[in-house]
Amino acid sequence: MTPVLAQQGLALALGIPIVALGVLAISMLIGHPPAERRVHQLVATAMTSSLILATGLLLYVLVTGQAVVVSLGTPIAVRGYHFDIVFAADLAGSTYLWLDLLLCGLISAFSERYLHQEPGYHRFFVLMLAFAVGVAIIAVAGGLDLLFAGWEIVGLASALLIAFFWERRAPVENGLRAFATYRFTDLGLLLGIVALHQETGAASLESLGSLSASSALLVGGLLVFGAMGKGAIFPFTPWLPRAMEGPTPSSAIFYGALSIHASPFLLLRVHDVLEASPLLAAAVVALGLVTAAHASMVGRVQTDIKSALGYASVAQVGLIWIWIGLGFTHLALAHIVGHAILRTWQLLRSPSLFLERRAIVFALADHPGKTGWFFELVIPAVARRSLYRLALERWYLEAFWSGTIRVLTAPLRVVDRLDRRWAAVFEPAPTTEDAPAALPAEGVEVHGR
Incomplete structure (x- = not known):
């Protein structure tokens, strides 16, 4: 593989999931999401193609020991700051990119049946593709x-x-x-x-x-x-x-x-x-x-x-x-x-x-032995009970962060209450005309249907 082919492979490995994400997201935005089978075919094709390219890229980096760099220019340059879109796939980057595409492809294949007829099926795969793209950017960002x-x-x-x-x-x-x-x-x-x-x-x-x-x-x-x-x-x-x-x-x-x-x-x-x-x-x-x-x-x-x-x-x-x-x-x-x-x-x-x-249990004809028995040999019983309580409370980190959040959000809750009271002064009181019409009970015939 030549350096030019390696650069093209890196660009395609990144671009194919982005295109698949765009197709699926736009189809949902316009109100015409594809069938589950089409979603699976789109995601499987994108992940498989990118994984093949990422595998070749990883082998190239392992054999040559050289990083593959792709520069897409500088779209933002303001008063000394320049945002360069540069991707560099060295050993760590190409490995993590390969791992990303491998596992995202595996999870997508597993989820095709796991989430079958789930109301959020399409939403799940949009977020999964977005996640795969995000990890790919992290992997090879220059x-x-x-x-x-x-x-x-x-x-x-x-x-x-x-x-x-x-x-x-x-x-x-x-x-x-x-x-x-x-x-x-x-x-x-x-x-x-x-x-x-x-x-x-x-x-x-x-x-x-x-x-x-x-x-x-x-x-x-x-x-x-x-x-x-x-x-x-x-x-x-x-x-x-x-x-x-x-x-x-x-x-x-x-x-x-x-x-x-x-x-x-x-x-x-x-x-x-x-x-x-x-x-x-x-x-x-x-x-x-x-x-x-x-x-x-x-x-x-x-x-x-x-x-x-x-x-x-x-x-x-x-x-x-x-x-x-x-x-x-x-x-x-x-x-x-x-x-x-x-x-x-x-x-x-x-x-x-x-x-x-x-x-x-059936294979052993008995319950498996308990784990952690060596702790009973080296830690006294009183200390074990204290440590067990500490572990159950998760070192009290949950309580600490919950209390911290309550303290930090207390002023916001006060402002929210004041805002609601202030809005109530100007909002007209609800009338019976504003109430939604009651739905007919089941079994009652509704004329005109």
């Missing part, structure tokens, strides 16, 4: 400002899929909680990009290597904070079990595979600032240790399989943060790929957990 665009697409698709069953109150509230966490931590990523541009005059990944130690600590600290939200890094863990309100396929692809691993992938992209600031690298290791300990402990007392697997994912992401902080970037990349594939498989088979457990 600059942090372009990466931020993909980062926001992923966050929005994530929140909307958590609230997929919007007829119930809980999914909507949990989607808003996850979206609020994303918004709060994304502020760090945005400020880090602005600070990088102020220091170097550019937001490209290459400009990170020119930062001084003090600037690397500032910019890197903001970028690390920005990565904490999507990775559910301590203390931003509580949103993740809430995110399991969405359909199982979206839970698998988001919180078992790609979305949650966007956090350590961002650290891989900005690893130059960690090398320039040992203090920041130590902070990444410490955050990873605390997150892994917290998620492992809390995950052991969960009573539903999706929450248990969610906390298991967080624990593994904590370990990946440790590898990155210690400088083991290739190990971290391999860990991301292996864990994403394993966790996707586990979440997809989670609905059949009881059937599989019964099969195991």
